[in-house]
Amino acid sequence: MAAVxxxxxxxxxxxxxxxxxxxxxxxxxxxxxxxxxxxxxxxxLDHLLLEASDEEIVALDSGCVCCSVRGDLVRTAGDxxxxxxxxxxxxxERIVIETTxxxxxxxxxxxxxxxxxxxxxxxxxxxxATVDAAAGAATLDAxxxxxxxxxxxxxxxxxxxxxxxxAASGLAERLHALNPAAPxxxxxxxxxxxxxxxxxxPYDPRLYDxxxxxxxxxxxxxxxxxxxxxxxxxxxxxxxxxxQVLAEHCGAGLLRLKGLVHVRESPGRPAVIxxxxxxxxxxxxxxxxxxxxxxxxxxxxALGLDQRWLEALLDALDDEVSELERNQNVQSCxxx
Amino acid sequence: xxxYHDAMRHDAAWHARVSLVLSGALRVWGVSGTVARxxxxxxxxxxxxxxxxAMRVRHHAPGGWTVTLRDPVPGAQAPPGRHAGLPGLxxxxxxxxxxxxxxxxxxxxAQPLFGRDLGGQ
Numbered sequence: 001m002a003a004v005x006x007x008x009x010x011x012x013x014x015x016x017x018x019x020x021x022x023x024x025x026x027x028x029x030x031x032x033x034x035x036x037x038x039x040x041x042x043x044x045l046d047h048l049l050l051e052a053s054d055e056e057i058v059a060l061d062s063g064c065v066c067c068s069v070r071g072d073l074v075r076t077a078g079d080x081x082x083x084x085x086x087x088x089x090x091x092x093e094r095i096v097i098e099t100t101x102x103x104x105x106x107x108x109x110x111x112x113x114x115x116x117x118x119x120x121x122x123x124x125x126x127x128x129a130t131v132d133a134a135a136g137a138a139t140l141d142a143x144x145x146x147x148x149x150x151x152x153x154x155x156x157x158x159x160x161x162x163x164x165x166x167a168a169s170g171l172a173e174r175l176h177a178l179n180p181a182a183p184x185x186x187x188x189x190x191x192x193x194x195x196x197x198x199x200x201x202p203y204d205p206r207l208y209d210x211x212x213x214x215x216x217x218x219x220x221x222x223x224x225x226x227x228x229x230x231x232x233x234x235x236x237x238x239x240x241x242x243x244q245v246l247a248e249h250c251g252a253g254l255l256r257l258k259g260l261v262h263v264r265e266s267p268g269r270p271a272v273i274x275x276x277x278x279x280x281x282x283x284x285x286x287x288x289x290x291x292x293x294x295x296x297x298x299x300x301x302a303l304g305l306d307q308r309w310l311e312a313l314l315d316a317l318d319d320e321v322s323e324l325e326r327n328q329n330v331q332s333c334x335x336x
Numbered sequence: 337x338x339x340y341h342d343a344m345r346h347d348a349a350w351h352a353r354v355s356l357v358l359s360g361a362l363r364v365w366g367v368s369g370t371v372a373r374x375x376x377x378x379x380x381x382x383x384x385x386x387x388x389x390a391m392r393v394r395h396h397a398p399g400g401w402t403v404t405l406r407d408p409v410p411g412a413q414a415p416p417g418r419h420a421g422l423p424g425l426x427x428x429x430x431x432x433x434x435x436x437x438x439x440x441x442x443x444x445x446a447q448p449l450f451g452r453d454l455g456g457q
Contacts, residue, residue, distance in 0.1 A: 113445035251440030278440040284449040309360030327398040
């Protein structure tokens with residue numbers, strides 16, 4: 001059975017997540033969608049605002065999914081899949097998780113990435129962040145959670161654009177500086193073509209265009225977004241050590257890392273790497289390079305990490321691995 | 337078994353790169369301090385917190401590092417041993433200079449990036 005795509009809709013309080021989701025669920029393309037709604041509070045309301053059609057809606061209302069109910073989330077997703085297999089619920093083809101407005105998306109993604117029972121059945125398709133066109137700038141200023149949500153998103157939906165023009169207010173530029181690779185879509189009263197948010201290719205080579213990341217992250221001193229590029233292929237050991245050092249020393253600050261890597265030992269098949277903080281998917285190997293650019297490109301979205309440090313670290317690790325290789329070659333040639 | 341060569345000499349670019357790695361690590365750990373070349377050792381560095389003891393870091397090719405106290409208090413135990421590679425060196429420095437800094441470990445999740453049935457495409 002095909003793995004079920006999972007999308008996470010996040011966004012600060014009042015930014016229009018539920019309105020967007022309710023509107024999307026009316027689209028025929030999302031008719032076979034299971035929804036997991038996380039509500040923070042003793043009495044959840046958001047799931048009542050979603051109109052039930054063919055979709056299955058489950059509310060997690062015992063706390064914020066990022067800090068207290070990760071186990072519940074995994075269990076709920078597993079339970080939905082079991083009920084689908086048993087024919088107890090409609091045969092949904094997609095799961096959408098709506099987080100609380102205060103949620104940090106990272107632990108949610110990690111919970112889904114690391115659970116072995118779900119590994120064969122689900123795959124993370126995208127993280128969607130809603131940002132209020134009218135209040136978004138002030139929210140970004142005042143609430144680090146909202147900065148993190150926008151920085152980690154694969155797509156950003158700017159809502160309430162009937163109230164404020166994000167381009168005129170500077171919000172669009174600010175979001176672009178924060179997360180240059182995430183397309184910014186707009187929605188008024190949740191109206192948005194679902195096909196622009198879901199589906200499509202699971203791997204998008206446009207994400208790895210270094211030109212996207214030449215704009216420094218203005219207005220968010222703590223969040224940096226950049227692309228490390230290497231012309232020479234990387235040794236597999238160097239890549240592994242690099243990721244280990246990042247995970248060990250800056251795990252919490254590493255919001256997302258996405259890379260298209262020319263691994264020296266696999267010249268014709270680039271590796272795609274994705275990580276959220278210290279948790280990574282197993283590398284995926286493409287059958288071929290998507291275009292003529294065979295350079296390694298590693299996109300980093302991080303809190304307080306300096307590009308120059310990561311560049312130096314990657315080079316220094318490669319120096320060491322190269323040094324070890326030379327030493328082993330010398331030893332293997334030594335007749336003693 | 338690896339053989340360490342103590343007579344290794346590195347160029348200025350290598351020194352600059354390693355200095356940047358070490359000083360960047362101090363910032364990541366939230367440690368106020370400095371990294372400088374060791375005046376007594378062409379392959380060495382001195383990593384010093386603004387308060388507290390300085391550490392002497394020395395490279396031994398290939399891929400080996402030693403860490404010792406630069407000015408050990410008479411009778412004090414100098415941190416022993418060698419560390420294989422920069423990852424080991426950075427871990428040791430963090431434990432000595434920033435024991436309270438968060439430390440994680442790489443986790444490779446169970447879930448394939450694109451779903452099991454998609455075969456990497």
